[in-house]
Amino acid sequence: MAVKTDTRPGTRERLLASAARLFHARGYHATGIASILKEARVHAGSLYHYFSDKEELLCGVLQHYRQILRPVLLEPVEAVEADPVERVFGLMAFYRRLLADSDFGSGCPIGNLALELGDSVPAARAEIEANFGAWAREVATWLGPARERFPAGTDLERLAEFVLTTMEGGLMLARARRSFEPFDHAVESLREHFRLLERAGGA
Amino acid sequence: MAVKTDTRPGTRERLLASAARLFHARGYHATGIASILKEARVHAGSLYHYFSDKEELLCGVLQHYRQILRPVLLEPVEAVEADPVERVFGLMAFYRRLLADSDFGSGCPIGNLALELGDSVPAARAEIEANFGAWAREVATWLGPARERFPAGTDLERLAEFVLTTMEGGLMLARARRSFEPFDHAVESLREHFRLLERAGGA
Numbered sequence: 001m002a003v004k005t006d007t008r009p010g011t012r013e014r015l016l017a018s019a020a021r022l023f024h025a026r027g028y029h030a031t032g033i034a035s036i037l038k039e040a041r042v043h044a045g046s047l048y049h050y051f052s053d054k055e056e057l058l059c060g061v062l063q064h065y066r067q068i069l070r071p072v073l074l075e076p077v078e079a080v081e082a083d084p085v086e087r088v089f090g091l092m093a094f095y096r097r098l099l100a101d102s103d104f105g106s107g108c109p110i111g112n113l114a115l116e117l118g119d120s121v122p123a124a125r126a127e128i129e130a131n132f133g134a135w136a137r138e139v140a141t142w143l144g145p146a147r148e149r150f151p152a153g154t155d156l157e158r159l160a161e162f163v164l165t166t167m168e169g170g171l172m173l174a175r176a177r178r179s180f181e182p183f184d185h186a187v188e189s190l191r192e193h194f195r196l197l198e199r200a201g202g203a
Numbered sequence: 204m205a206v207k208t209d210t211r212p213g214t215r216e217r218l219l220a221s222a223a224r225l226f227h228a229r230g231y232h233a234t235g236i237a238s239i240l241k242e243a244r245v246h247a248g249s250l251y252h253y254f255s256d257k258e259e260l261l262c263g264v265l266q267h268y269r270q271i272l273r274p275v276l277l278e279p280v281e282a283v284e285a286d287p288v289e290r291v292f293g294l295m296a297f298y299r300r301l302l303a304d305s306d307f308g309s310g311c312p313i314g315n316l317a318l319e320l321g322d323s324v325p326a327a328r329a330e331i332e333a334n335f336g337a338w339a340r341e342v343a344t345w346l347g348p349a350r351e352r353f354p355a356g357t358d359l360e361r362l363a364e365f366v367l368t369t370m371e372g373g374l375m376l377a378r379a380r381r382s383f384e385p386f387d388h389a390v391e392s393l394r395e396h397f398r399l400l401e402r403a404g405g406a
Contacts, residue, residue, distance in 0.1 A: 104321075104322075105321060105322075111375060111379070112318075114375070114376075114378070114379030115318060115375060115378065115379065118307075118308060118378065119307075119308075119381065125379075125380075125381070128379055128380075129379075129380055132376065132379065132380070158388055158391070158392065159392070161385065161388050161389075161392070162388070162389065162392035164372075164376065165369060165372035165373050165376060165385065165388075165389045165392070166368060166369065166372060167372070168371075168372040168375050168376060169367075169368035169369055169370070169371040169372025169373070169375070170368050170372070172314060172317070172318060172371050172372065172375060173317075173335065173367065173368060173371060175317070175318065175321065176314070176317030176318065176328075176331055176332075176335065177328075177331075177332055177335070178322065178328070182364065182368065185361055185364050185365070185368075186364075186365065186368045188361070189361060189362070189364070189365035189368070193396050193399070196396070196399035196400065196402075196403055197399065199399075199403060200399055200402060200403075
C-alpha cells in the first residue's frame, strides 16, 4: 500500500482529541480536515483508516465526549463534593471554567455542535441526544440520595433537565454578552430553585 | 446619479424586514446582500442609501427588533393576559410558536445572532445586549404588580433574567433534539419555580 497509515496505539485517540478541540474552538464546518491532521500529527491515510469521512469523525468525537463524561466531568466533582446538590454546582463551575478558558468563545461543546449542525448531519443528531441524555441521567442519579429533601413526587430526571437548560441558557447569554454575569446569575437562580425545593420539601 | 435609489416610504422598512427574516432563517454570514435585495424587491443603490454596509444593516435589524418588542411580543400578551405571572408564560408560548413555524430550525432571533456573531461584529454586540436588556426589563416590569406574592426582597430583574435564561436554554435543547419536549419541560420547571416562590412568599 502506498498510502501511509499509522495504526499505532494512540493514533485514533489523537485524531479524536484534535478534532474535538478544533470543532469546539472553531465549529465543525469551519474546521478543515487538513488542520485536524496537522494538529494530530497524523497523515490522511491514517485518518481514513479509522473514519470514512468527516461526518464519521464527528460521530466519533461525540461518542468520545460521552466516554469522557464520567472521568473528565463527573468523577472530579464526585471526588471533592459529597453533597448531591453541591455536586450540581460543582458541575456548573466546570462550565464556567470552559467560558473562562475560551475567553467566552465557546461554551458547552455539545450545545455548540447541536446549534451549528441543526439537521444537517442526521447521524450526529442521535449522538448529540445521547450526550444530553447521559448528562441529565447522571445528574438525576447524583440527586437520588437527596430525594427526601425535596417535595414528595419531585421528578429528578426533570430537575436534572432543568439544570441542563439553565446551564445551556446561562452559557449562551454569557457568550453573547462576553461576561460571566449572566451565567453567575443563572447559577444563583438555580440555587434559589434548589433552596425553595428543599424548603417546600422540609415543610 | 446613475445608481438607482428608491427612497420612497417603506423601502427602508422592507429592507429591514427581509434582512431580519433571512438572518433568522439562514444566519447572518450565510445571507448574501443579493438575496436580501431580491426578497425586498429593492436595488443595491437604495440599500446603500440607507446602510453603508452589511454590518450597518445588521445593526439596523437589531434596532428594529428592539422597536417591535412592545407591539409584536409584549402588547399581544398584555391584551389577552392580565396576570403578571401568566404573562411570562404567554411570552414563552410565543417562542414555542417560533420553534413550530421554523420546524425547529430557528429559535430566538437575538440569541441565534448572538451565538453566530460572537465577537466578530463589535457594533452588533451593544445592540444585542440592548435587546436582551430591554426584554428582561419589560418582564421585570410585568412582574412588578405580583411582587407581594413572592418572598420579601425577591429581585424581579434577576427573576426576569432567569426567565430569559430558561427560554434560551429551552429553545436550544428543543432545536438540538428537534422536539418540543425540552422546551415544554423547561416551561414546566419555570412554572414550578414560580409556584415555589409564591408558596414561600405566602408563607
